[in-house]
Amino acid sequence: MVDPSPAERRGIIRDGLGIGLATGLYGVSFGAVSVAAGLSVLQTCALSLVMFTGASQFAFVGVAAAGGAPLSAALTALMLGTRNTLYGLKLAPLLGFRGWRRPATAHLVIDESTAMSVTRDSPAAARIGFLSTGLAVFVLWNLFTFLGAIAGNLIGDPRDYGLDAAVGAAFLALLWPRLADPRNRVIAVCAAAVALGAVPVTAAGVPVLVAGGVALLAGLLTPTASDATEIPGR
Amino acid sequence: MTWVAILGAGVGCYLLKLAGVSLPARVLEHALVERVADLIPVALLAALVAVQVFATGTRLTLDARAAGLAVAAVALVLRAPFLVVVFAAALTAALLRLVFPGW
Numbered sequence: 127m128v129d130p131s132p133a134e135r136r137g138i139i140r141d142g143l144g145i146g147l148a149t150g151l152y153g154v155s156f157g158a159v160s161v162a163a164g165l166s167v168l169q170t171c172a173l174s175l176v177m178f179t180g181a182s183q184f185a186f187v188g189v190a191a192a193g194g195a196p197l198s199a200a201l202t203a204l205m206l207g208t209r210n211t212l213y214g215l216k217l218a219p220l221l222g223f224r225g226w227r228r229p230a231t232a233h234l235v236i237d238e239s240t241a242m243s244v245t246r247d248s249p250a251a252a253r254i255g256f257l258s259t260g261l262a263v264f265v266l267w268n269l270f271t272f273l274g275a276i277a278g279n280l281i282g283d284p285r286d287y288g289l290d291a292a293v294g295a296a297f298l299a300l301l302w303p304r305l306a307d308p309r310n311r312v313i314a315v316c317a318a319a320v321a322l323g324a325v326p327v328t329a330a331g332v333p334v335l336v337a338g339g340v341a342l343l344a345g346l347l348t349p350t351a352s353d354a355t356e357i358p359g360r
Numbered sequence: 361m362t363w364v365a366i367l368g369a370g371v372g373c374y375l376l377k378l379a380g381v382s383l384p385a386r387v388l389e390h391a392l393v394e395r396v397a398d399l400i401p402v403a404l405l406a407a408l409v410a411v412q413v414f415a416t417g418t419r420l421t422l423d424a425r426a427a428g429l430a431v432a433a434v435a436l437v438l439r440a441p442f443l444v445v446v447f448a449a450a451l452t453a454a455l456l457r458l459v460f461p462g463w
Contacts, residue, residue: 148441152443172366177374188408196365204373206400206404207376211377211379214378215380215387218382228378228381287454291449291450292453295429295449313399314403318406318409321406322415330417334404336407337404337407338400346396
């Protein structure tokens with residue numbers, strides 16, 4: 127447990143900014159997809175500011191685009207957001223934030239900031255990794271969401287640009303690292319099959335929630351589990 | 361109504377993060393919590409892929425989105441970064457529709 131040297135600090139901050147830029151850039155695709163789904167620029171920006179967790183945001187606009195009820199969109203986003211609760215549980219003892227710092231920094235608990243801090247060997251280094259990555263992603267994600275939403279409004283029919291196909295690809299990219307686990311591959315296939323089976327017989331948005339039931343059922347039925355707080359693909 | 365859903369789900373997502381950094385770490389040791397929480401993102405993301413690509417409203421469909429998804433999968437196998445994956449899928453669907461309008 128040694129405090130990081132100045133050079134080490136700079137390295138951690140540089141990594142954080144790099145991740146922030148890469149992640150922020152895909153805020154463009156979120157902004158464009160969201161206005162294509164029928165949300166206004168203001169609503170799109172509100173999602174990035176207040177929700178600030180990419181998978182939940184894509185899920186929300188995805189369900190909305192399919193014609194799902196706002197409640198279905200919200201429930202799907204919340205179910206995906208439970209992931210961040212686990213990250214928080216893992217991060218809290220490591221970062222050691224107390225008092226007002228805890229609610230103030232909680233908003234930055236996302237995939238990227240978690241990945242950039244759980245591997246550090248001192249609380250000081252973990253905090254630098256967490257804050258530099260979290261803040262860089264927050265600022266750039268919101269900026270690029272706005273730019274993407276503006277651009278999305280200007281281009282006309284989003285289907286001409288294949289933006290509807292981009293959403294499925296985005297979800298697949300988010301899912302991909304988790305498919306390294308054979309059990310997860312089985313769950314994924316079952317959930318996809320159940321969701322498609324539910325499409326003709328339920329309202330839009332509901333099939334995805336039904337698939338969430340597959341996860342619940344599988345959790346109850348399977349005896350062993352891998353580390354839930356493991357950041358996939360890192 | 362959309363605003364209520366956006367703000368409700370947004371604040372809810374924040375509270376889920378806050379719960380994580382506030383709850384005692386031993387919650388994680390509860391085996392069922394850990395298993396289910398591990399599986400939920402997998403099931404939801406897989407369902408979202410399926411529905412986004414193969415459904416239009418309450419109908420099952422096969423169109424240019426499926427080709428986009430196939431290209432995205434190839435890009436992921438080749439370890440392409442996120443933006444490349446998404447862009448390749450969009451480009452594939454856009455080009456196909458240019459050749460076969462309405463597909």
